[in-house]
Amino acid sequence: MKVHITNLYGMAYNSVAQISQQMVARIGVENFNFNELGIYSYYDANESEEALSSRYDGILASVGANDVIIFQTPTWNTNEWEVGLFNRTFVYENVKRIIFIHDVIPLMFESNYYLLDRFIDMYNRADLLIVPSQQMLDYLREHGLTTKKILIQHMWDHVCQIDPLIQPANNKTISFIGNIEKKTQSLMDWDSSAVTLQAFSDPAEWGQGKNVRFVGWQDDSLLINFLRRSGGFGLLWGDKDDWVKYMRLNCSYKLSTYLAAGIPVIVRSDTPEVEKIRDKHLGIIADDLDTAVNRVAAMTDDEYNQMRDAIADFSPLIRDGYFTKHLLADAVYKVLYD
Numbered sequence: 001m002k003v004h005i006t007n008l009y010g011m012a013y014n015s016v017a018q019i020s021q022q023m024v025a026r027i028g029v030e031n032f033n034f035n036e037l038g039i040y041s042y043y044d045a046n047e048s049e050e051a052l053s054s055r056y057d058g059i060l061a062s063v064g065a066n067d068v069i070i071f072q073t074p075t076w077n078t079n080e081w082e083v084g085l086f087n088r089t090f091v092y093e094n095v096k097r098i099i100f101i102h103d104v105i106p107l108m109f110e111s112n113y114y115l116l117d118r119f120i121d122m123y124n125r126a127d128l129l130i131v132p133s134q135q136m137l138d139y140l141r142e143h144g145l146t147t148k149k150i151l152i153q154h155m156w157d158h159v160c161q162i163d164p165l166i167q168p169a170n171n172k173t174i175s176f177i178g179n180i181e182k183k184t185q186s187l188m189d190w191d192s193s194a195v196t197l198q199a200f201s202d203p204a205e206w207g208q209g210k211n212v213r214f215v216g217w218q219d220d221s222l223l224i225n226f227l228r229r230s231g232g233f234g235l236l237w238g239d240k241d242d243w244v245k246y247m248r249l250n251c252s253y254k255l256s257t258y259l260a261a262g263i264p265v266i267v268r269s270d271t272p273e274v275e276k277i278r279d280k281h282l283g284i285i286a287d288d289l290d291t292a293v294n295r296v297a298a299m300t301d302d303e304y305n306q307m308r309d310a311i312a313d314f315s316p317l318i319r320d321g322y323f324t325k326h327l328l329a330d331a332v333y334k335v336l337y338d
């Protein structure tokens, strides 16, 4: 019996969808001897049926009867393409199918909502599903999900190394490592002089005259220690309507990046892992930016260092990939035995 895992290629080098799939696949290959099924992301709408059929056969060439396939989804090709690949695996006898849901496209973009039933129909044909959160599971159940075997991801890993000589300090800085212009309009109205907003993008007009520091995109090899050196907090935010709703269901990659770097986080009270963040003292919980900024401005070094030390205790799990190792091992075990 072989275990296969799909892996995404062809996207921009800074695509977080690709970065996260490649990290999961690498953990599976290096720790459990999984076999990789490479998937190229491309514009598939005009591909002939014949070409598509050969492509599917090529992707699945190493699969045999009784194997396990872990599909990392979405593949970011069209839904028809993805379902087509999934369907093709039914020609192999007794193959077990695990779908690892990284994102649910119909819930990310309102214009794709009409596709939700088709996605759920595919999820229902999996032997086991890995879902990002209990909240996502509840949502999918309310919308027709019936798959019995379920695992909850809870948190991303961010495999990396830190420089332990750099200690994050209570600098009055809030870092945001996402796309401000696309997802967080309110950050563009930054008006705090006490706390600096650190944006990981190129200088933009909206930041002029404000207490905003633009540091540009940092390659993964630099990002973690850059965040450690900056200290302060890592912000998880969004204020576009569909994004706010989606953030209540998904597992945020940037949340794990901040924790991997060892800096406390700022999250809303409806963030899926908020209880762990509260119980383990990993950051600040605030539902509006003013409250968050005031808490950061008023924070004492002692209070900050307690959070930093609590994160240092827990974050090796994220940096060494234990959430994913645990999940992948459990998924294979559960699909074959439990």
Ligand SMILES: O=c1ccn([C@@H]2O[C@H](COP(=O)(O)OP(=O)(O)O)[C@@H](O)[C@H]2O)c(=O)[nH]1
Pocket: 016, 019, 177, 178, 179, 200, 216, 217, 218, 219, 220, 223, 251, 252, 253, 254, 255, 257
């Ligand atoms: O300068 C940067 C800024 C971001 N990122 C990566 O981009 C991720 C955030 O992407 P996104 O906002 O799509 O993640 P989400 O939190 O929405 O899952 C971070 O965790 C980093 O891995 C990076 O490598 N360099």
